[in-house]
Amino acid sequence: AQSVTQPDIHITVSEGASLELRCNYSYGATPYLFWYVQSPGQGLQLLLKYFSGDTLVQGIKGFEAEFKRSQSSFNLRKPSVHWSDAAEYFCAVGAPILTGGGNKLTFGTGTQLKVEL
């Protein structure tokens, strides 16, 4: 079965500093990978996704992520963090639903980002 590990529960960075959030996945086939962001009390907003092709993908709000098959990783990066980036970030892998014909997302436990001014 697929799984996602986000090793860092909390991360604090200063505004303007660079950011890297770690994500490791376990999946037997070619993974479909996603990063979502969740602001307090809100739903999930898609930041970026990787299906195939170029292993460096660009997303919204200046975020990017790099897929590394050899390390089973899909880390999220941003060169300069803004105070408004404070939120919870979830990495997810898409996979078929065993009991049906559709596809589901399996999420990590999330990384809470705090930005110091």
Added chain:
Amino acid sequence: ETGVTQSPTHLIKTRGQQVTLRCSSQSGHNTVSWYQQALGQGPQFIFQYYREEENGRGNFPPRFSGLQFPNYSSELNVNALELDDSALYLCASSLRAGATDTQYFGPGTRLTVL
């Protein structure tokens, strides 16, 4: 274009009661997935509906059930509520049910069971 909407925003129930949560999918999307997000956790997949049929479910008991209507909106029903059902319930819609069909999430319904 209207995004995914959910109602109600918040709900308080007591143990043993039943609850119905509603979701309107994004225009043109025929697939709806439901997730449960407990406090401090990532969302967990409950089930998915595609063109009014259940398209698979996760590891949730049968007291979690759902419907999808001809306009592709959806309901999540939970019977015999338990304290552990307290969570944020998220609905996501996608164009289709394929692996590369991105799921777009609504704002969620916060359910508190007392």
